[in-house]
Amino acid sequence: MDVMDSIDRTASKIAAAIGEPARARILYCLMDDRARTSTELSAVAEVGTSTASAHLHLLLKARLLKVVAQGRHRYYSLAGPEVGRILEGLSAIAGTMSPKFIPSTPNRLRAARSCYDHIAGSLGVTLHDRLLKLEWISKNGEGAAYAISPKGRAKLKEIGIEIVDLEGRRRHVACGCLDWSERRSHIGGSLGAAILSLAFRRKWLLRDLDGRGLTQTSLGRQEFRRCFGIEPSN
Amino acid sequence: MDVMDSIDRTASKIAAAIGEPARARILYCLMDDRARTSTELSAVAEVGTSTASAHLHLLLKARLLKVVAQGRHRYYSLAGPEVGRILEGLSAIAGTMSPKFIPSTPNRLRAARSCYDHIAGSLGVTLHDRLLKLEWISKNGEGAAYAISPKGRAKLKEIGIEIVDLEGRRRHVACGCLDWSERRSHIGGSLGAAILSLAFRRKWLLRDLDGRGLTQTSLGRQEFRRCFGIEPSN
């Protein structure tokens, strides 16, 4: 009975965290699964940066948000899918409006882009998520680093990437790299570099004139699909 | 965009309603689907009756609770299953504890009892819910009254109850009657009376010595199951 009470109490704390208008605006803004910076969220919440900082701190403590520090930016995002579900549920009660009107997953896709020496943009994020889903890589590594599974090694070897060649250097073999425009992780580290270099070599991707943009060739579309099971997006 | 904002705002209001400790205690206490009075809930929330009244008013406005007036009592209960789901969801996030530990549906069953001239207690409630589920009765009637469906008439006739004989009197043919101990509706009106009288006549139920309690016979268990599909409870 005592345990139950404490659950109720923390549940109530969580509800209270959502129950403040400025914080609710922050949370619902983050429902598209993109990470945003403190200052951006202060604009969304329509409060000063210091106030937003306090709100974000509280939301972190309530385990509704998580944060990733990247340089002098701190990217905040929803702590997990359960949080999104709670928010959807509340909206569902709120309006007679059906939950499908809530701006959750559907998101405008952005073009591929390079980030230093690996693939960023929507393609980079898709690839990143896909490798995790396929369990070629897993989050078991230290920090933001990913571990490569035996299956991943085999499959990547088939494609033409030898993991052993990438190991033993100072650089991580694979790690999540937060994307400036997508605000989600894409695949970085020497594996990310190897994939981009492979894609250039095989003419899956062409470098744009501005040096950062990438264009996927029709061959590239086919090959990304064949190798990773990625549906042609745009 | 404006519509979205308003949804967020009311969602935030709902969360705020849950986010006050006293109100959270009230809500989680009501998760067993039983209606409770204002004074009882004030005890649960550990506040005075006037404070509880204010909280209950707010929860009504937030559409998290509904209320049924019965004499000088007002029975409060959760507004719907979505509310329970939200509360469960919050608890799920709150603890690492799994949602199944939340005291939602499983509830100690109470013995059958008579309420004036019809069946109350757990059996009465079960019967009430069953008749609705089978769609022999529906909530289309005025107020707390139920309408009897054609199917219901036919099935009840098979059992030995002629609805036409019950109609045209001042009394409702069927209506929900809030149970003092179960705090949930059982089946009242002349249909309720007819069922109890039938159960006595056929020795499905025996009146206890105290005059209010009812004992289900083994024949009764069989027959309630055969006629209404009610599983033998205790």
Place this chain on the structure above:
DNA sequence: TCCATGATTCGTTGTTTAACGAAGTGTCAT
């Protein structure tokens, strides 16, 4: 009818907390 009891409304008090600006910390660029 009158009284007892459940429940709500009202007015007051005290606590909580959201908001801001100013000052402090850390990171990138020149």
Place this chain on the structure above:
DNA sequence: ATGACACTTCGTTAAACAACGAATCATGGA
């Protein structure tokens, strides 16, 4: 190094609101 920028921490103020007791309304029983 030094300035610019992103972000947080601190101290203060003002508004929101939960709590209570007293008064009021409503219902059921004597």
